[in-house]
Amino acid sequence: MNRFALAVLCGTLLASPGAALADGVPVRVRVLEGSRQGPAQMDPAVSDLQSQLSLLAYRRWRQVQDDHRQLEPGKTATFTLPNGNPLELTVLEAKKDSVTLQLRVPSHQISSRLKISKEQRIVYQVAPEKNGAALFVSIRPWQ
Amino acid sequence: MKECTRYAPMLTARDGELAEAERGELERHLAGCGECRAIRLDLRAVEGLVGFGLTRAAAGRDFGGFADGVMGRLGGQQGAAGQPLPSPPRTTGREMPRVREGVLSRLGAWFRAHRALAIGTALAPVAVAALVLYLSLQGGAPDDDLDVVTEGRSATVLRTNDGPVILIGDGEPT
Numbered sequence: 364m365n366r367f368a369l370a371v372l373c374g375t376l377l378a379s380p381g382a383a384l385a386d387g388v389p390v391r392v393r394v395l396e397g398s399r400q401g402p403a404q405m406d407p408a409v410s411d412l413q414s415q416l417s418l419l420a421y422r423r424w425r426q427v428q429d430d431h432r433q434l435e436p437g438k439t440a441t442f443t444l445p446n447g448n449p450l451e452l453t454v455l456e457a458k459k460d461s462v463t464l465q466l467r468v469p470s471h472q473i474s475s476r477l478k479i480s481k482e483q484r485i486v487y488q489v490a491p492e493k494n495g496a497a498l499f500v501s502i503r504p505w506q
Numbered sequence: 507m508k509e510c511t512r513y514a515p516m517l518t519a520r521d522g523e524l525a526e527a528e529r530g531e532l533e534r535h536l537a538g539c540g541e542c543r544a545i546r547l548d549l550r551a552v553e554g555l556v557g558f559g560l561t562r563a564a565a566g567r568d569f570g571g572f573a574d575g576v577m578g579r580l581g582g583q584q585g586a587a588g589q590p591l592p593s594p595p596r597t598t599g600r601e602m603p604r605v606r607e608g609v610l611s612r613l614g615a616w617f618r619a620h621r622a623l624a625i626g627t628a629l630a631p632v633a634v635a636a637l638v639l640y641l642s643l644q645g646g647a648p649d650d651d652l653d654v655v656t657e658g659r660s661a662t663v664l665r666t667n668d669g670p671v672i673l674i675g676d677g678e679p680t
Contacts, residue, residue: 476653
């Protein structure tokens with residue numbers, strides 16, 4: 364019995380990382396709109412991003428989209444932004460506690476490679492400011 | 507009040523430290539300023555207490571054999587005639603193995619007495635090597651691996667504990 368339990372434990376430990384990578388990395392992608400106009404207001408849906416958003420000059424924040432995807436390493440997933448432009452996201456490398464992502468917004472010639480730890484999220488401006496407002500995405504892997 | 511500020515440093519002056527003119531000015535100021543007079547009295551009282559305390563502590567100790575003790579120690583090092591210390595005896599070739607044995611036995615005794623320290627010292631390089639290996643396997647901090655390319659558009663990266671915030675420039679790419 365003990366040998367069987369040990370074998371199961373070893374099998375689980377050895378198989379887990381491979382299984383997790385085979386299934387892909389769960390990524391939450393939210394689209395936010397920041398505006399300089401009007402009174403300061405924070406959409407409760409983005410209150411968890413306050414420490415990052417408060418660094419910016421935009422006073423009003425609202426969440427426009429919220430998407431959860433399972434990204435397979437090496438395969439590009441495309442998200443459509445509210446302005447109609449595509450956002451491409453690729454997991455380049457997934458480790459136990461960090462993920463390396465490639466982010467592209469071809470319409471604005473934006474291309475970035477970003478490595479973040481499991482507890483972190485990226486806030487990225489994906490469109491230039493227009494009429495005092497700009498579009499951002501928040502990307503959080505493993506969520 | 508401005509005058510008091512000027513004379514305050516002079517209140518602790520000892521006899522002879524002030525020039526005659528300064529002493530005269532201070533006395534004239536004290537004659538007309540009760541506050542500075544009170545401060546000087548306080549300072550003198552504290553000074554007196556400290557002096558009294560030190561004298562009392564010194565009186566409680568016996569310094570009778572102090573000078574003899576110092577002279578005795580000097581005499582032991584220099585000899586009665588004040589000659590320099592003789593050089594240590596030279597070791598001959600035949601005596602060297604015995605000296606080496608002595609050093610080794612003393613080293614062995616030290617290791618036996620300080621076993622934990624000796625083991626710790628021996629393991630320190632191993633621990634450092636393990637730490638270096640661990641850090642190299644871990645890789646750099648995630649924030650160090652941020653490669654933002656915006657093809658003609660400027661980008662600003664703000665680092666926070668929760669992750670980076672990346673802003674792109676407003677102008678159209680060139």
